Amino acid sequence: MGNCGTFRHRGHTCLARVARCARYAAHPAAFRAAPVVTSATHEGRGYPLRLLVLFAFTLTLALIWLVLPLERGTVWTLTVACTLAACAMLAWRTRQLANTRTQNTQALAALGTVTSAIPDGMHSGMPLVLLTGDGLSELFDRDDTTRLAWVGDGAIWLRVDEPNALPRLAAAVKQWRNGRAPDGVVLSIAPALHANADALAQKLRLVRQAMADASRMLGTRLPGYVAVYQRLAGRGPIALSARDHVTDGPQWYGAASPTPLAGASAFEAAIRAAKDAVQKTSRIGDAVARTTSAAGIASIVDWTQRLVMGVLLDRQQPAAPWPLHGAGWIDCGPASWPDSPWEREIELRTKVAPAPVAASPSPWPLPQPLIETMPVQRKTSSRLAALGHALALLACAAAVAFWSSAKNNEALLTKIGADLERFHAIPAANDAAKRDALVPLVAARDQLDRYARTGVPLRLSFGMYHGAELIVPLNSAIASYVAPAPPPAVVTLDSMSLFDSGKAQLKEGSTRAMVGALEMIKAHPGKRILVAGHTDNVGDPPSNLKLSVARAAAVRDWLVDALGISATQFAIQGYGDTRPIADNGTQEGRARNRRVEITLVPDAVQ
Known part of the structure; x- marks a missing residue:
């Protein structure tokens, strides 16, 4: 008939021509009804949708948990949503197959009966x-x-x-x-x-x-x-x-x-x-x-x-x-x-x-x-079609994985670059801020070292990882930090060189003994200073306590005048004979206990 044409055929004579087709000639008995063998010979070989759903669900979870740049809350939300969707689709497919088998059992049994003599596979041809x-x-x-x-x-x-x-x-x-x-x-x-x-x-x-x-x-x-x-x-x-x-x-x-x-x-x-x-x-x-x-x-x-x-x-x-x-x-x-x-x-x-x-x-x-x-x-097998669809899903997942890896690596490089810029922008004089900026650099360097030893995580891999290039600039920045010399903890002044016995007025020429205290305070402007007075155990304790407070105040006043700073930057404290550093039973010990200590207050205490 060609592509389109008319036909005029006797009721059954035209069938003989079809029966002479070469692909069926080897099986002449295949076109006659045969005894019942089974009605389910070819059942259950359709498109494996449920298996494909499980495959897609597994790929999705792998992307969500291992690759995608998501917050933990978003990860759990998407996991629950995907799980519910997969369960719903599996339940629907299972019910559909059950209904199909139930509703078409008789017709499929008839198909199995009349095609039971046809060689396996020819029924689909x-x-x-x-x-x-x-x-x-x-x-x-x-x-x-x-x-x-x-x-x-x-x-x-x-x-x-x-x-x-x-x-x-x-x-x-x-x-x-x-x-x-x-x-x-x-x-x-x-x-x-x-x-x-x-x-x-x-x-x-x-x-x-x-x-x-x-x-x-x-x-x-x-x-x-x-x-x-x-x-x-x-x-x-x-x-x-x-x-x-x-x-x-x-x-x-x-x-x-x-x-x-x-x-x-x-x-x-x-x-x-x-x-x-x-x-x-x-x-x-x-x-x-x-x-x-x-x-x-x-x-x-x-x-x-x-x-x-x-x-x-x-x-x-x-x-x-x-x-x-x-x-x-x-x-x-x-x-x-x-x-x-x-x-x-x-x-x-x-x-x-x-x-x-x-x-x-x-x-x-x-x-x-x-x-x-x-x-x-x-004549495409449903299994081959499912395999093609599975490969397509795998290709889509790979594309998402490459994109996510690129985004994750971009975020890593951006963060470390910003931390390096922040560290270098802080002047060395601002040691506290410098040390704060140093903490994320050390953490990033340790993390990149761990990746180099144990392997790059999946979310940064797929050929997109460039973190190893940042180890050198991180080490250089960390090595460039030099901590300032710590200030002397305490400057101790001999009371006998500053005051007469039992007095709280500074003697003439005693200011030369406080040059060290002046240098220490000038080297650390802005620090608070504690001036504490101490005595030996000669005399009654209340008198000794009052004398130690008065001597500390005298030293504080002189430092305020000498440095031109506010008195509020100083604190005074008298301890009397309650904190000896030597034995009060000897003359040498009592001399050491008569002292004025000038201390820079640590920042944490401020």
Whole structure:
């Protein structure tokens, strides 16, 4: 037929040509029904969605915990959200598979029965067609009136009694065929079985919606075909006798294409071919018979275009248009009566009152010619498809990991660079701030050293790590810090060189003894100074305490005058004889205990 063309075939003779295909020639028994072996031979080999969900969940958790630059709170929030989403998807998929197995057990069992003799793997290579619509009992009445599936010469036919079951049955078939969707859907229509056009239109809308749902569920558009079964021969006052025919069985007329058919023009050639066939198969001189038969063919085609295609292809309907790849008509079908809509249609067009026609004997021929130009599906295993999707997920995760590693390394370099700039910007005189800025540098250097010894963490790796380049500038900055010389803890002044015995006034010339104290205070401006007086144990303790306080105050006053600083920077304290540094039992010890101590107060104490 080429890419698109008409066909005219005897009811079953065209099947022999398909049976002679080279890929099936080695298994001639594969196309006959066989005894029951099992109905689950090929079940459970569909797309492993649950396994892919677990794989995606594992990748996501790895990225969240090991790579992404996130706060701990955000990490836990995303972990909980991903866990709930994965559990919900797994539960939904498990329930869907259970429902599919439960709802389609009978049909899948029939498939397993009729294909049990086909070599393993060939069942997914043979065309599998879903057949729904009118006359299913007569079409599948081979040796069992309840048969749901049939292996013909070159195709597997699966019966769909209810259009609503089409989506889930198509999904079950895809799983049964190891991820390959059905090759097409054939809608059989027997005009004589429909009482009026409205009821037919409503049924066609249901079929159209079911087809759209199935295509959406499978992720691919299924080719659609229309097969019309209607008795056409023997109409009018002059009927064609058996000897007038050059064929011995009903013939198919129509058009089919690997690509969707567009508009009524696709069937014009089919109508012409049908009329030519009628002319050839009628006896010369039977003009009325030829005219009536040709009018019948033209009428059924026109009826199909108006009442069937008009509903299936109308773009104003909510469901997607029927993906029509072929339509065929055959002089075979149920009995008809004069008052049926179809008979009235013939009478209006031919102006001849039709006679009743008996039903064709079962089984009716399957519409094999329609599917001979069926589009070839890509035979991609669902396992291979899942592997491809897993690799795609892995590639996406790798891209996210590279991006996250780049961001993490950028943040690390930015932080260490900012810490180095801050450290170098602080003057050496501000030792406290300098030491504070030194702490993060030491921590960063230790961290980079640890990475060099034990390995770079995953969040910084993937070839993006440049932290080793910062170890040298960090060590240089740390080594550049020089701590200032510590101030003398205490300057001790001999009281006897400053004061007369029992007095608190400084003696003349005693100021030379306090030069060291002056130098110490000048070297550390801003420091608070504690001046403490001490005595030996000669005399009563209250007098000694009062004397020590007075001597400390005298030294403080002299330092204030000498340095020109505020008295509030000083603190005085008298201890009397309570803190000796030597033995008061000896003259030398008592001399050492009579002293004034000048101490710089540490910053922490301030």
